[in-house]
Each structure stands twice: as C-alpha cells, then as structure tokens.
Amino acid sequence: MRVPDRFKAVADVGLGVVFAAAVAFQAYRIADSWGGGYWLFGAAAGASVCALALVRRRSPLWTAVAGLTVAAFAVLATRLVHLPAEPGPAALLGLAVLVGSAVRTLPVRTACGVAAAGVAVAAGGLLANPGSAVPVLGGLAWLAALAIGLTSRLFAARRHTVAERVRRAERLELARELHDVVAHHITSIVLQAQAAQLVTRRHPERTAGSLADIETAGSEALTATRRVVGLLRDTAPVSAGHERLGELVENFESRGGRARLRLDAEPSGWPPEVSSTVYRVVRESLTNVSRHARHARTVTVDITQDERAVTVEVEDDAPQAPARRYHRAGYGLIGMRERLEALGGTLTAGPRPGSGWSVRATVPTGERR
Structure with missing residues (x-):
C-alpha cells in the first residue's frame, strides 16, 4: 500500500532532527577529545551525507553514489592529513539510510552494487584507521x-504479488462477464432479426421500423462491449436489484452489524455490467466493515442515480484506530477499482472527518434518460 505523502514528510523531518543531533554530537566529541578545529571536517562530511539522505527519494541511486563518494573521500583525507577517523557517526547514519533505501527500491543488480560499495567504504575506513572503533x-x-x-524489499514484493493476483482474478471475472454481456445483447439482436423476417413477409411497410430496432440493439451491444473490453474473462453477471441488495444488508445484520439501505434508483434499467458492479461494490464494502470496523454502530448504504451514472456510497461510524486507518482500503478494493476503471467509473475510499470510513463509487450507465 502506498504511504501517504504527509507521512513521508513527517518521517523526513524526524530523520533530519536525528541527523542534526548526530552531527552536533560528533562535533562535540571531537572538539572535546582532539581540540581545536578538528571537528570541522567531520561535521562537514557528515552533514553532506545526511543532506543527501534527506533527498534520497528524488534519485535513490545517485544520492547513494554521491554519499558513498563523499564518505570515501573523507576516509582518504583522514588518512593523508591525520584527521579523526571517517566516516564518523553522522556520516555512517546517513550512509545507512542511503544504502537501505537503495537496496529497497533499486533493481537487483544496481542494489547489489550499492551494497558492495558500502562494504568497500567500511573496509577502507577500517584499513585507514585500524585502531579506531568508528570503522x-x-x-x-x-x-x-x-x-x-x-x-x-521482500514485504513490498509480497504486497505487489498479492495485488497482482487480485487484479488478475478480477480481470478474469470481467472477461467472463464480457462474454455474458455480449451473449445477452446478441441474443436480443437475433430475436429481433427473426421477428423482422416475419414482419417483412406479412407487413413490408414495417420493415424500416424493424431494422431500426435491430440497429438500436446492435448499438447497445457495441456500447456494452466497449465498456468492458480489454479486461477479458468466462459466472453470470450478478443482479443488483432491490431484493439482492436487501439480502446483502440482511446478511450483514445477521453477523451482528446494523445497516441501512437507501436505494434512490431503478436497478431494473441498468445494463448487466453496471448491475453486477454495484452489487460487488456494496458486498465488498460491507465485508470490509465486518473485518476491520467491528465497533461500527451503523453502516449506511446509499445508491443514487442521475442521467449519466449510478453512485454508491457506503459509510460507517467506527472509531478511527491509528493502526487500521490506512489498512482498510485493502486488496478487495483493488479489484473493485480495476472493474470501475474498465467501465469508465471511479472509486475512492478513506477515513471520514472525525470517525468512520467511506467508500464511494461512480458507475457510468452509458446512456441518457
């Protein structure tokens, strides 16, 4: 799951405070033991590496290379002009952040190269100052x-694998649904064509109207096909009528929850792919509440419709738990987002102001009324 930018900013501020404290501590200890201005070189080297660590996200590779280069230069300089051992504690802290970030994000070969360079710098420091504990x-x-x-890196790879598995499963399901949607419309066209043959033989003057009906059915089939093409699959679309949605709410309440359904729409007029998507969004949202918001007192399911789209909004009033605040938009909603994007819709999920969680989906109906 992607870490919000504000948390990255807070983490970098905290890291900057730690870096500043490390540089100040190192300078104080060198001034106290070596005296004079010996602390200046180590403080400058440490501050440079720490500054690179703070901007590592812009380029993990080049910031790591630059930080290792500064540290290697510092090792060589301390050997030539007899300065305190380098890299010092501040530089070591910055290097650890740079190397860790590179190993986590860069391609395998590049990450191995950065890690090997880190070993080389550590070994160089040990050779240059064999009697010091700093290396x-x-x-x-x-x-x-x-x-x-x-x-x-391993945790990120695992999350990526699970997310891809969910996306693949959803695409396979959509492919099957595409088959069923096309079959539904083609059957309608065939039936109208058969009816047109009878009408033409008995009432030739009605041929134009029959052909117009067939053209309309063909256009509807083409529209429905285009809306789910690209995500191919082979079960029948799930109906999202009032009865089926009511069953979802009843099942949720049978597990101890309380829910309210408000349906300000007419499901009987929805295309099959819209109907099944609405049903699945409600089902997945209620499942997430059962799993991650057991303290919710009430869940509200609102389904509305305008000329262009159906909007589904599911909200609960569970208290916000910090550990779960960004967990509840889980892998199930990844599949829902794939489905909605295939239909030209949108999905947003996140905490509500104060307390609770909200899931909001818009599903274009592809027609004006």
Whole structure:
C-alpha cells in the first residue's frame, strides 16, 4: 500500500532532527577529545551525507553514489592529513539510510552494487584507521541498512504479488462477464432479426421500423462491449436489484452489524455490467466493515442515480484506530477499482472527518434518460 505523502514528510523531518543531533554530537566529541578545529571536517562530511539522505527519494541511486563518494573521500583525507577517523557517526547514519533505501527500491543488480560499495567504504575506513572503533560501527551500520532494506524489499514484493493476483482474478471475472454481456445483447439482436423476417413477409411497410430496432440493439451491444473490453474473462453477471441488495444488508445484520439501505434508483434499467458492479461494490464494502470496523454502530448504504451514472456510497461510524486507518482500503478494493476503471467509473475510499470510513463509487450507465 502506498504511504501517504504527509507521512513521508513527517518521517523526513524526524530523520533530519536525528541527523542534526548526530552531527552536533560528533562535533562535540571531537572538539572535546582532539581540540581545536578538528571537528570541522567531520561535521562537514557528515552533514553532506545526511543532506543527501534527506533527498534520497528524488534519485535513490545517485544520492547513494554521491554519499558513498563523499564518505570515501573523507576516509582518504583522514588518512593523508591525520584527521579523526571517517566516516564518523553522522556520516555512517546517513550512509545507512542511503544504502537501505537503495537496496529497497533499486533493481537487483544496481542494489547489489550499492551494497558492495558500502562494504568497500567500511573496509577502507577500517584499513585507514585500524585502531579506531568508528570503522567497526561502519560495518554494523552497513549490516543494519542491508537487513532493513532487504526486509522492506521482500514485504513490498509480497504486497505487489498479492495485488497482482487480485487484479488478475478480477480481470478474469470481467472477461467472463464480457462474454455474458455480449451473449445477452446478441441474443436480443437475433430475436429481433427473426421477428423482422416475419414482419417483412406479412407487413413490408414495417420493415424500416424493424431494422431500426435491430440497429438500436446492435448499438447497445457495441456500447456494452466497449465498456468492458480489454479486461477479458468466462459466472453470470450478478443482479443488483432491490431484493439482492436487501439480502446483502440482511446478511450483514445477521453477523451482528446494523445497516441501512437507501436505494434512490431503478436497478431494473441498468445494463448487466453496471448491475453486477454495484452489487460487488456494496458486498465488498460491507465485508470490509465486518473485518476491520467491528465497533461500527451503523453502516449506511446509499445508491443514487442521475442521467449519466449510478453512485454508491457506503459509510460507517467506527472509531478511527491509528493502526487500521490506512489498512482498510485493502486488496478487495483493488479489484473493485480495476472493474470501475474498465467501465469508465471511479472509486475512492478513506477515513471520514472525525470517525468512520467511506467508500464511494461512480458507475457510468452509458446512456441518457
């Protein structure tokens, strides 16, 4: 699941505070032990690497390369002019963030190259200052960065795999539905064509009207096909009549919930693919409430219709739990979003102001009334 931008910003601010504290602590310790202006070089090197770590999202590769280059230069400089061991604690912290980010996001070969460069910098620091504990800290920082980066990479790969599996299943289902929608319209065209043959033999003057009906049926079939083409599949579309939607609400209440259905629309006039999509959006939303918002007192299901689209809105009043605030837009809604985008619709899901959760879907009907 994608992390909201404001959380990234808050995390970077916190990281910046930690970096600043590390640079200040390093400068204080060097000034206290070495004296004079020996702290300046280490502070500058550490601040540079930390600054690169704060902008790593713009280019994980080049910020990591730049940070490792600064650290390697610092190692060489300390060896030549007898400065305190580098990379220092601040630079090590920044390098750990850069290497971890690179391992997590970059392609495998590139990530391995960055990780190997991190080992080289740590080894260079150890060779340049064999009696110092700082290079040992560098090795530990590299191991921590590698472990965190690999763990994040594996979790991201797993989420991606699950999401792709959901999308594939939804596309296969849509493909079957496309078959059924086309069959429905083609059957209508065949029946009208057969009727037209009888009309033509008995009442030739009515031929034009029969052909117009066949043309209308063909246009409807073409419109319905275009709305779901591209996501191919082979079960019959689910009806979203008042009775079926009422069954969903009753089933939800039988599990201990309370729900209210308001249907300000006429489902009997919806195309089959619209009807089945509305049904599935309501079903998935109520399932999410059962799983993730068990403390909800009331759930409201509102279905309205205008000249262009059907709008489905499902809201609950469960208290917001921080750990679940961004979890409830789960993998089931990924499939719903795929379906709605195929029909030219939209899906939004998120917390309501104050408390509760809202799912809102719009499904174009493809016709004016």
